[in-house]
Amino acid sequence: MTQAAANVIDRVRQTRPLIHSITNYVTVNDVANILLSFGAAPAMVETFDEAYDFAQFSSALYLNLGTLPPEQEAAGVQAVLGAGASGRPVVVDPVALGAVPRKERVLNHLLRVSKPAIIKGNGGEILSLAGVAGATRGVDAVGELAGLEESAVESARRLGCVIAATGPTDIVTDGTRLVQVHNGHELLTKVTGTGCMAGALVAAAAAVETDPLVAAVAGIMAMGIAGELAAKVAALPGSFRIALIDSTYQLTTAKVAELGRIDVRSV
Numbered sequence: 118m119t120q121a122a123a124n125v126i127d128r129v130r131q132t133r134p135l136i137h138s139i140t141n142y143v144t145v146n147d148v149a150n151i152l153l154s155f156g157a158a159p160a161m162v163e164t165f166d167e168a169y170d171f172a173q174f175s176s177a178l179y180l181n182l183g184t185l186p187p188e189q190e191a192a193g194v195q196a197v198l199g200a201g202a203s204g205r206p207v208v209v210d211p212v213a214l215g216a217v218p219r220k221e222r223v224l225n226h227l228l229r230v231s232k233p234a235i236i237k238g239n240g241g242e243i244l245s246l247a248g249v250a251g252a253t254r255g256v257d258a259v260g261e262l263a264g265l266e267e268s269a270v271e272s273a274r275r276l277g278c279v280i281a282a283t284g285p286t287d288i289v290t291d292g293t294r295l296v297q298v299h300n301g302h303e304l305l306t307k308v309t310g311t312g313c314m315a316g317a318l319v320a321a322a323a324a325v326e327t328d329p330l331v332a333a334v335a336g337i338m339a340m341g342i343a344g345e346l347a348a349k350v351a352a353l354p355g356s357f358r359i360a361l362i363d364s365t366y367q368l369t370t371a372k373v374a375e376l377g378r379i380d381v382r383s384v
Contacts (some may be wrong), residue, residue, distance in 0.1 A: 120379045123374035125335035128154035133325035134176030138317060139163045139193050143184025144310030150176045154366040157321040168192040172199030178319035181313055182220055183212040190223055199229035206234040206323040209317040215245025234329040235279045237316045243282035247272050248297050256308040270384050279329040287337045291330045299378040300341025307354040315340040339368055342376045347372055
């Protein structure tokens with residue numbers, strides 16, 4: 118699994134997939150830059166009249182429910198319909214699910230009209246996806262997040278997609294396989310938008326990898342390793358943010374295969 122995920126890095130760089138990204142206004146620039154550093158081509162298209170058509174010729178869609186004004190919500194629905202019509206993988210990031218009731222309504226609408234390849238959120242959001250209350254505060258997970266693995270597996274089976282939960286140990290499952298990703302660094306929690314950036318890398322990986330579990334592991338593991346490398350040269354959040362983009366640019370298949378730390382088991 119580690120080598121399969123690491124191989125995604127070179128395939129992204131070789132093919133430069135076009136990633137249609139509808140993300141929140143707080144992190145849109147960081148998402149675009151991390152995709153460029155990873156070797157993908159970002160396109161931040163969120164106009165209602167353009168989203169359906171653009172999603173059809175993009176390589177993958179990353180839809181982040183962060184700020185989500187009405188026009189962005191409408192464009193997101195059009196984008197998932199366009200991606201579905203052309204068989205493009207969709208990665209949904211249900212930011213603030215469990216904290217803001219509207220987010221649950223929006224996500225349920227998206228799930229009725231489309232089938233995402235991957236749903237990626239923090240641990241609290243993934244618990245909320247499974248119906249566990251009180252696991253989020255704003256956009257952050259809170260508490261011990263007991264039962265996260267079981268909730269992720271249940272949601273993957275129920276929704277028929279890969280579920281990825283980021284946290285101190287990242288969890289990725291398709292309902293039959295479960296992967297724990299142990300890469301990462303505390304400074305990733307001190308910079309706004311690293312979860313959004315990880316979601317974008319997952320979408321870039323899904324554009325070139327047909328197994329969505331491997332794609333999710335590849336994107337999340339790459340972000341974790343880039344965080345570890347950035348922390349070696351930057352000890353404060355401001356400089357760490359810049360170093361994170363630089364470290365993502367310097368990732369290679371060999372480096373990810375060497376530094377990746379994962380556990381895989383059947384469930």
